[in-house]
Amino acid sequence: MIKNILSVFTVFIVAVTIAGCGKDTSTEPTSSNKKEIIRMTYVAGELDATSSDLDVVFENFYKKHPNCEIVVEEGGTALMAKIAANDAPDIIRVKSIDQLPTYVNKNIIMPLDDLLAKSELFDENDIYPLCIDCFRFDGKEFGKGYIYGLPKDWGTSAMWVNKSMLEEAGLEIPTMEKPLTYEKMAEYAKKLTKKEGNEIKVFGLADISTPDRVVETILNLKGKSMWSEDFKKVNMDDPDVRAAFKYVYDLKVNGYTNSPLYPMEGNGNPEFARGKAAMNMFGLYSGSVYENDKERTVDYKDMILCPSPILEENGKLIVTAAPVGAVISASTKNIDLVFDCWEFIHLGELAEKRAAKGFNLPVKKSIAENVNIASEFQKKNYEFARKLAECDYMFVKVNPYVSNTSIAGVMEKYFTPLLFGQYTFDEAMDLIGKEIQLLIDEGVAN
């Protein structure tokens, strides 16, 4: 009898303990004042150049929407797992060219055309066309179809050169009127590289792009591509494709640019600022990075922002861009509220705050024209970037059936061993082609 009582009492204690591990509901808002949560994968600090506190960044948004709370969630593989579990955040940060095709083709995100048509802040004539086109996608090509988002800010492809190093080597500084060709850039990289034994003291060119990205850029400028018209085949046997890969291979295997064979500590920005790279394939944003580099040894007057390379001598300058922006999940519950938040970030107050710092160009031309940048160095670069923004542009073609991350992985699997002499060039090209084709076939089947 006593033991039965004890048993029941023990069960009661356990049950109460487990129940007590739940939320404290005494302060939980009632249904009348329950907060609407907006989940996003932006980091507060990249939205507002002055604060990384969410409450400060969205202060004015909260005044308009007092029952709303914005929470930041992790991106990366955690994001993909959430999307797969049908639990995507409301506002998803994306790299337009790299990631938008995957999201569109898997119906993860929603088109914003109807919402933008009703928006008072969206004026298509006041927005750089590239900014709209990089988030306009029809399933195969950019610049066509529905608009899925906008960049938070942007800059075109460009490159930095060290004026003193080029002059010392007897090389011309590239200008808007006379940019480098890809061939010339390779020659420059060779002449500017300083090697001691097997150590590279100064890289002629710092470039962290994956080989496939460089190859596809060169091919697209020629009007060609790694991909067939319908993106269902990879053209690794095409002589132009192989020539483009050979171009990248020659730069890397000889140490004229960074690679796993000749690694670079940073992403090119620290190296350029500290005189360890003569040319750096980055754009306007790097100017602010150089200003904040405490170990910078290169003088500002030697840091020249130039146009990205062109295909042929006297050819037309065509810029590219792959801005970072955000889209809205197709499974969002409160579309109007989430769009308000998205609009606040990309077209409203936060866009102006970001522009004021001059790190990158704003999406709106009217904001770009009226930005007042304190630093003379960055002001000069900003004006140059605005000129580049008016040039003709293209987007590097992306295969909608296979993600860029997968392709980058294939490159590292076979291109890196190629650099270390584990494969011949043709073997590596064949293996890359087979693996990518397998990924495409699976993507098409699914």
Added chain:
Amino acid sequence: MKDLEIANQKSKIKKVKIKNSFERSKVRAFYAIMTPFIIFLLLTKAYPLVWGIYISMTNYTGFNLDNLTFVGLSNYKRVFIDSEAIPSIIRVIGIGVITVPAKLILCLFFSLMLANVLRGVGIFRTLFYLPSVIPPVAIALMWKVIYSFNGGLFNRIREMFGLEPVNWLGYDYVKTALIIMMLWTAGGGVLNNIAAIKCIPDDLYEAADIEGAGALAKTFKITLPMISNMIYMELLTAVIYTLQLFAQPVLLAGASGEGLTAVPIRPVYTYLVHVYQQIFVNMRFGYGMAMVWVVFLIIMLITFIFEKTKKYWVYTEVN
């Protein structure tokens, strides 16, 4: 007499009844208390296991849950024809063949030294144990700086001796670099071993002293056999840990990609890295799950072999 027998029998029946009802109430109480935990275990462990087996037999890509196709064992067959899966297991076994015995020997060596009661031994115990409590991410990033081509510690030492810097994270040396990094945490089992050594009865050593046994003889005839159970446990966990090697190669030698999707250079492209690539980069969830189950079966097989051979070299009170 007969009355007494009947009374005894009734008493026995009463006792048996009491015993049965007592046992029943004990069992009831046990399950009443355990039920929440059993439910928790089923939901968080058993259900994902069963779901994982199911997914491994489908063409799940993360986004086609409403359009799954059952593919049977084809994902499992693919593991054996995939150009990277089997080589990556062989690669990880190659790393394990060096790291597991080396770690074990180093750990035992440190333990035997540090089991002595000497002044200051506590500091050394802490120092040797410390690397094993540092998170693997921090360890990998720290060693990445040490191995850095420009200005890394090892290359600076080489330069001091007039030698050229070496690409420690390149093809030729990355495996060595990874092994050195893994051996740096060899002191992880020191405290367990010292505890086991402390439990050895002193009279065994006294008897050995009387017999004229030297230090080496005492170590190999008394100490090691008496802690062989601990050694067995460490050996088994080291083998399982090595087969699951993932974060260290990615963080140390990741050549591209971001974070854990970085692809490490080929000599340290391990099996679990390949699994991660299949699931989170190539979105081959079904195939990735099949690969996970294959490595699970390998681990089970190794554990079974260890258990069966244990009786030949692990000392227990029974044998």
